[in-house]
Amino acid sequence: MSGVALGLVLASVFFLALALLHRYGDLKKQQPMVLLGTLASWYLCFLIIFVLPLDVSTTIYKQCLLDNTHHPSPVSPTRISYMTENGSSLYPTKSAPSVCEKPWSYIPEGVLPVFWRVVYWTSQFLTWLLLPFMQSYARSGAFSLVGKVKAAIVENAIYYGSYLLIFIFLVIYVVAHPKWRLTWTEFQTIGITAANTWGLFLLVLLLGYGLVEIPRSYWLSSCHAHLLAKTYFKVAKMASEKASAEENLADVMEEVSVINVSVKYNHSLRKCVDTILTKCPIEYQQEMGNDAEHSCNDQTVLPTKRGLVQLHKKVISAVQRCRQSRVQWFMLLERIFHLEDAAKSRGNPMCHFVRSFAATERDGCIRRFLYTPKVEWYWECVFRQVFYKLLAFLLFFLSVAVVWSECTFFSMRPVLSLFAIIVRMTEQQRYYVCTEAVCFITIIFLCVCVYSTVFQIRVFNYYYLAPHHQTDAYSLQFSGMLFCRLTPPLCLNFLGLIHMDPAVSQQDRLHTSYTSIMGSMHLLSFISNGFYIYYPVLVLLLCFATLYNLGSRCLNLLGVHQYVTDDDLSLDLVDEGKELVRRERRKRQKSIDAANGRFAWRERYGGTQGASGSRTGYTEIKDDRETEVKKSIISFGWRKSDEQQRSLLHTSDDG
Numbered sequence: 001m002s003g004v005a006l007g008l009v010l011a012s013v014f015f016l017a018l019a020l021l022h023r024y025g026d027l028k029k030q031q032p033m034v035l036l037g038t039l040a041s042w043y044l045c046f047l048i049i050f051v052l053p054l055d056v057s058t059t060i061y062k063q064c065l066l067d068n069t070h071h072p073s074p075v076s077p078t079r080i081s082y083m084t085e086n087g088s089s090l091y092p093t094k095s096a097p098s099v100c101e102k103p104w105s106y107i108p109e110g111v112l113p114v115f116w117r118v119v120y121w122t123s124q125f126l127t128w129l130l131l132p133f134m135q136s137y138a139r140s141g142a143f144s145l146v147g148k149v150k151a152a153i154v155e156n157a158i159y160y161g162s163y164l165l166i167f168i169f170l171v172i173y174v175v176a177h178p179k180w181r182l183t184w185t186e187f188q189t190i191g192i193t194a195a196n197t198w199g200l201f202l203l204v205l206l207l208g209y210g211l212v213e214i215p216r217s218y219w220l221s222s223c224h225a226h227l228l229a230k231t232y233f234k235v236a237k238m239a240s241e242k243a244s245a246e247e248n249l250a251d252v253m254e255e256v257s258v259i260n261v262s263v264k265y266n267h268s269l270r271k272c273v274d275t276i277l278t279k280c281p282i283e284y285q286q287e288m289g290n291d292a293e294h295s296c297n298d299q300t301v302l303p304t305k306r307g308l309v310q311l312h313k314k315v316i317s318a319v320q321r322c323r324q325s326r327v328q329w330f331m332l333l334e335r336i337f338h339l340e341d342a343a344k345s346r347g348n349p350m351c352h353f354v355r356s357f358a359a360t361e362r363d364g365c366i367r368r369f370l371y372t373p374k375v376e377w378y379w380e381c382v383f384r385q386v387f388y389k390l391l392a393f394l395l396f397f398l399s400v401a402v403v404w405s406e407c408t409f410f411s412m413r414p415v416l417s418l419f420a421i422i423v424r425m426t427e428q429q430r431y432y433v434c435t436e437a438v439c440f441i442t443i444i445f446l447c448v449c450v451y452s453t454v455f456q457i458r459v460f461n462y463y464y465l466a467p468h469h470q471t472d473a474y475s476l477q478f479s480g481m482l483f484c485r486l487t488p489p490l491c492l493n494f495l496g497l498i499h500m501d502p503a504v505s506q507q508d509r510l511h512t513s514y515t516s517i518m519g520s521m522h523l524l525s526f527i528s529n530g531f532y533i534y535y536p537v538l539v540l541l542l543c544f545a546t547l548y549n550l551g552s553r554c555l556n557l558l559g560v561h562q563y564v565t566d567d568d569l570s571l572d573l574v575d576e577g578k579e580l581v582r583r584e585r586r587k588r589q590k591s592i593d594a595a596n597g598r599f600a601w602r603e604r605y606g607g608t609q610g611a612s613g614s615r616t617g618y619t620e621i622k623d624d625r626e627t628e629v630k631k632s633i634i635s636f637g638w639r640k641s642d643e644q645q646r647s648l649l650h651t652s653d654d655g
């Protein structure tokens with residue numbers, strides 16, 4: 001089975017990264033380089049997470065072989081010994097069994113060091129060099145390849161300069177230190193330490209939020225009333241964002257229309273204007289074409305090439321934002337309609353889930369066949385609340401264990417980290433599968449707490465991972481950068497929790513192949529013995545801040561509305577959301593009634609399509625009469641109720 005587990009992980013992680021990219025990005029319309037860079041960054045980060053438990057079990061097996069050797073082997077480069085003053089190890093090794101059974105996931109000697117070097121340095125190249133450049137390139141409004149490259153270099157000059165300045169300070173510290181000589185290995189260690197320090201700083205902030213918010217979100221989701229109120233709040237916010245996006249798009253299209261009229265077809269900048277027009281929505285392109293044909297104003301000010309570049313950038317951003325808000329608005333309405341249907345179906349004596357609107361084609365035939373109304377009723381009205389509460393309890397205990405271990409993992413005698421105790425127990429019994437399961441569950445939970453925050457945070461309109469293929473190129477690549485910067489320090493923190501990081505545990509044991517590429521962190525003692533050890537303790541303070549919604553309350557004061565149960569503004573937005581949902585429900589019901597009415601008329605008067613696909617003359621006259629009545633109602637501004645207008649339409653058709 002040697003190498004089979006690694007091959008399965010390589011294939012499974014690739015499809016996982018591809019599925020996430022398909023959910024958030026548009027595989028058909030996005031630029032290939034953007035998709036390739038994002039997929040590579042996500043794939044490499046997920047590889048580190050899924051392969052690290054295999055590295056832990058392989059290291060434990062090698063340690064078992066070493067402990068059972070009658071004559072101690074010479075110290076290898078991957079073996080670091082930290083002894084106490086009397087010469088004893090901090091972790092006295094107990095007598096091991098005479099036979100060490102090879103784990104099923106054992107990876108052959110020499111494979112993991114090469115694997116980690118390729119994965120780590122490729123991910124670092126992506127996050128610090130390639131992705132920032134591609135991010136600026138994709139966001140640029142230049143019309144040529146050279147112009148986009150130049151804009152990306154200029155935009156990243158300050159970005160690269162700030163990190164270079166920090167790196168230079170670290171190099172000066174090592175050079176000035178009397179005990180160290182700057183070699184190539186130490187030079188690499190400085191770069192790794194600087195990257196991991198930045199990543200750990202951001203990691204603790206995201207982890208402190210996720211450890212509290214994830215269990216609490218599942219617990220509150222078991223309460224249907226809370227879920228409805230929060231969704232009404234999101235509806236009100238999304239309506240405001242959608243209106244703002246559409247207004248911004250209209251303003252930008254007005255600028256484009258003026259430029260389209262002023263730049264004639266024989267002008268040198270006309271090619272740039274045509275490029276901008278191709279990025280506009282189709283309805284605006286038609287209007288601009290009509291305006292250009294009937295316009296005779298030659299006194300408009302001609303734009304410059306730089307102005308057109310800025311306008312091109314604004315058009316791309318405005319169109320993407322408007323499309324994104326409309327799709328999110330539609331999906332949010334589907335969600336709130338489903339929640340309202342669930343609330344109404346709770347009292348159904350037939351135990352059937354009743355939908356306000358018929359199932360769409362998106363549900364699929366298989367889903368409609370298996371997920372019947374009866375099954376849906378039992379899940380939505382009975383089992384979902386119990387399942388969410390049990391899941392919330394499980395996640396709560398995991399969060400408590402992580403917080404406790406983060407605050408005590410530096411204690412070697414006695415061992416207080418819960419994960420270190422469990423891994424040590426499974427190691428003594430040679431339960432490699434249990435060891436891998438514990439490591440996998442722990443690191444996956446840490447990643448969920450951190451990565452879920454990355455998927456949920458929104459930095460105004462610059463960064464937002466929107467599902468349903470609505471994430472722009474800038475946000476996709478920014479998420480890839482964050483993943484590549486957060487994953488290495490997260491894995492080092494995990495190894496510290498289970499006492500397999502030599503920079504933390506200081507024990508006479510083999511360490512994993514993953515830590516071998518990190519070098520000796522003792523090169524920068526003020527970071528390895530100070531920042532790496534005690535900074536994660538701050539996660540406890542961040543958990544308390546999240547528990548009392550301090551971040552949400554501060555954002556509300558700054559004008560960024562967040563849902564807080566006891567906040568008056570949140571309650572007002574909930575009421576506004578209810579009214580918006582009622583209005584949208586009435587609109588949808590009217591459109592369905594109108595469609596059903598037209599179908600009934602066609603069935604009554606024989607207005608079905610014949611062999612040639614044409615309709616009867618009476619049906620055409622009837623549809624024209626219906627259109628004329630609707631136009632007359634709009635033109636004369638009759639203020640009639642919905643029932644009066646509907647009766648007027650029926651009267652005109654029956655006449």
